Amino acid sequence: MDYFDKWQDYWDKFLFNRYGKEAVQNEDDLFLQVARTENKKRVTHEIFERIIELIKSDLDLKTDDILVDLCCGNGLFTYELKNTVKQIIGVDFSRSIIETASKFKIANNISYHYGSAVDFMKSFGALMPGVIPSKYLMNDALAYFQQKDFKELLFCIKAVSPHFKFLIRGVPNNDLKWNYYNTPERKQFYADLQAKGDLTNYGLGTWWQPEDIKEICEELGLNYVITNQQLPVSNFRMDICISA
Numbered sequence: 001m002d003y004f005d006k007w008q009d010y011w012d013k014f015l016f017n018r019y020g021k022e023a024v025q026n027e028d029d030l031f032l033q034v035a036r037t038e039n040k041k042r043v044t045h046e047i048f049e050r051i052i053e054l055i056k057s058d059l060d061l062k063t064d065d066i067l068v069d070l071c072c073g074n075g076l077f078t079y080e081l082k083n084t085v086k087q088i089i090g091v092d093f094s095r096s097i098i099e100t101a102s103k104f105k106i107a108n109n110i111s112y113h114y115g116s117a118v119d120f121m122k123s124f125g126a127l128m129p130g131v132i133p134s135k136y137l138m139n140d141a142l143a144y145f146q147q148k149d150f151k152e153l154l155f156c157i158k159a160v161s162p163h164f165k166f167l168i169r170g171v172p173n174n175d176l177k178w179n180y181y182n183t184p185e186r187k188q189f190y191a192d193l194q195a196k197g198d199l200t201n202y203g204l205g206t207w208w209q210p211e212d213i214k215e216i217c218e219e220l221g222l223n224y225v226i227t228n229q230q231l232p233v234s235n236f237r238m239d240i241c242i243s244a
């Protein structure tokens, strides 16, 4: 699939374009705004809680950690981690979404920033002098990156944090694509998207090849572990834990 480079605009207008809602009014809308849905309804409480537990354990979050939540969305998950770490720095390039976070998901130890993840990490030293994050999270957003941007992001993180753990969750795994398009109707839906040139893949983004991730990490001398997610969370996405 060719790359779609208007993701910022896509996410800014997602709530209105998909649901006809101008702004978030309640907790359910927060889920809709960042596509945390199944059949257009917010994911179950069980799945939400499970993801939060997995983030805490996979990142081995501790009370002295400084965590950067890259592409943090409206803070739905960010906020749930506030009591587990010392400080959280969230960044997202959708103004409407980050403004929602600043309105609904505030805490003394969370700061939300508007901007692209790569640009933010590039200027991190100037923006946050003396702060050296130990952990990084990117939940359900790598699908909106190109390989070159991902590589640049890792390069910047390495420069800011000599030692870090970075959990990238929910990356569509190209090897598991047919678990998702698993009925004749779904296969046809995918074929139709391709035929009409929907480069967003109906919002799902890019299917990543695990080999491409390995190659980038090896080039940068970073350790990585790739794990396929399990149901009930997902049977077509993978998680990547990168460390240095």
Ligand SMILES: C[S@@+](CC[C@H](N)C(=O)[O-])C[C@H]1O[C@@H](n2cnc3c(N)ncnc32)[C@H](O)[C@@H]1O
Pocket: 007, 008, 011, 012, 034, 035, 036, 070, 071, 072, 073, 074, 075, 076, 077, 091, 092, 093, 094, 097, 115, 116, 117, 118, 138, 139, 140, 141, 144, 145
């Ligand atoms: C599916 S939502 C996930 C949000 C949040 N991480 C969560 O799990 O609820 C994807 C988010 O990634 C953000 N995003 C995508 N590419 C980005 C980039 N290059 N820099 C900053 N934010 C980005 C979008 O604005 C959107 O809020």
